[in-house]
Amino acid sequence: MTIPHSNAWTTPIHKVINDLKKSHGLEWIRTSMSYHRFTNLREMFMGDLSRKLTKDVISTEFQNETCNCKPGNKKDGQCRFDDRCRNKLAIYCIKCINSGKEYVGATQQNVKERTYQHFTDVMRLLYGKRKSDSYARHFANEFQNFASPSPFRLNGDIQRNSIEISILWQGNPISTVKTFGTRHCSLCNRERLEILKRSRESPEKLINSCNEIYGACRHKPRFHMYHNSPSTDDSQGG
Template identity: 30%
Template sequence: MVEYIFDSSYFSFNGVIYVQIDGAAMGNPASGTLAALVMDEVITISLRTLTFDVHFIKLYVDDTIFSIPKGKSDELLLKFNNVHHKLQFTIERESEATIPFLDILLIRNEDGTISTNWYTKPTSSGRMLNYRSQHPTSQKIATITNLMFRAIHLSDERFHRENELKITELLTKNNYPTTLVKRVLNQYKRKVLTDSAGSRGDERTRYYRFPYIQGLSENMSRALQQTNPSTRLAFYPLKCVSSLFSKIKDKTPDDLQSELIYKIPCKDCSRCYIGMTKQYLKNRVYQHRYDCRTINKDKNEKTALAAHHFNEDHNFDFENVTILEKEKNYKRRCIGEMVHISLNETVNLRTDVQNLSTIYHNILERYKRMIRS
C-alpha cells in the first residue's frame, strides 16, 4: 500500500500532469503518517549505534529534543545523517543553559531541574487578528485569552508577569485598546487561575456556522438566543487571508466541476435557464443538448429548457454556460438554485421556486432593484 501511494503521486502544472518521482506529494493525506513512521525508524536506527546513553527524548513530527552528555552532539548528528542520504538533519545546541523547542524555552537550572517559558521565534512578526478587522468582538477577546492561556500554561510562575507585559505589547501593536486588554487579562486571572477545574460549559449548547456581517450577525445571534437559549452562532469571516494571495494550483476546468448551480443563456431572447447538478457540468450540458434533439419534441416530460426550445423555436448557447455557485450540500444547493431563478429572467417553471420560503421575497426584490439601478 505504501509503495502504491508513492508510485501514484502526481501533480499538475500549467495543465500538464507530472509523476512525482520522489517522496509523497505535499497535501497527500498519507504524507503525515508516513513521515511519522520514517522518523520513528530513523530514531530507532540512530539510537542503536550511539556510544552513549540518551537521558530523554521528546518528538513532535520532525522536531526532536535530546538530553545527551556534553560534547556528543556531533556524533548524534552524524548518526542521524548516515541513516539515509536523502534525509539530512540540522542541530541546535544549548546556549546559556537554554534551548527552544516548539513554543517553549527549556531552561536548565543549577539544581538539575528544568523550567519552561513561553517562547516566540525572533523572526516572528507579532501579527495576529487585528482589532480593526471585520470580526466579532467575541473572537477578538478570545485572541487575548488564548495568548494568556499559552503564556501561563507554558511557563514557570516566575515568568508570568513578564509574559503578561509581552502580551500587552503585542496586542497594542495590533490596535487592541489597552483598557480592553487589561480588563480581559484580569478576568482571565480571576476566573481561570483561581479555578483549577475550569468551566466545562453547557454540553447541550449547539453551534451553527454563520457568516459575519458587522451589525447584522450580532442581531441575528441575539434574536436566535431569545427564541432558543441553547443555540449559538459560530461566526466565520467572508474574507480570508487566502483570498489575498494568487492561486498557484491549476484551476479545474469548468466543464469538469461538479456540485454546482449553472446558467445557460438563450441565443434568441434575454431569458436563460438555471439549473443545478451533482455530476460533471459537461455531462449535464450534454443531457440538455440531447433533450433539444428533434426526436424528443413529443416527449411528455421535458425540462423547462427543452420546452422553451421547442415551443419558441429558440436555441440555447451551450458554449457559454456560466457557473453561478458551487455548493456541496444538497439542501443548500436547492435553496441557491431557487434564489438565482428568482433573481434572473428565466425560462424555468414556476414550480421550480415553489419551495422557496416567502421570508426571502422582500430581500430578493430589494436586491433585484439594487442591481438593476
C-alpha cells in the first residue's frame, strides 16, 4: 500500500499506522517509508501538452540517413552496420571477433563516425603512446603485432575485419536531446543499463571499465531544426 504525502494529516501517517498495528494486534505487519513524490495535475497537463505539440514533428538535425558506405568498406557487398551506419543518438555494441569480448558505447553523432574515432584512438595508443579509453586499450593489445608494417592498413581493413557492430537502441531526438548535460541523460542512462546488464550476465566478456558507468554526461545539447510532417487530415482538407 502506498499513501501519498498530504498536509491534511495532523499526526504523521507512520505514527497512525503503528498505533493501529498495536491496537489491533497486527505486529507482524512490516511498514516502510518511501520518499516518493507523485506527479501532480500541473505536470500531467504539461506532459500531455508537450506530447501533442511534438506530434508529427521531426528533428532534421538528428534524422536517420541512408547508408553511404564505399564498396571497399562493405562486407560481402553489405553494410557492416546493417544499413544503419548513419543513425544517430544510438547505443551500439562492438564485438571483438578474436576474443569474443564486447564494448558498449553511446554516440550523439552517427554510429559510423563514432566507430572511426575508435579506430583512430587505437592508432594513437599504438603509435603515440597516448592514454585512451577501454576500447583503445583492448584493441591496441590485439593489434600490437600489426603496429609496425602498415599503419594505414591497420586504421582500415584490419580493424574493420576484426569487429562486428550492432545497434542496441536508438533514442527519440525530441525527448532525448533535452536531457543532455543532466544526470537524467537518456543516452547515458541507457548506456549504463546495457553495460550493467552485460556485467552481470557475462562480466568476463565486457571491455568497458567502471569509469564509463559512473562518469558524468559528456553529451552536448543542440538546437533542433524542426520539420512538421502534415497529417493525412491536413492534406485532405487542403
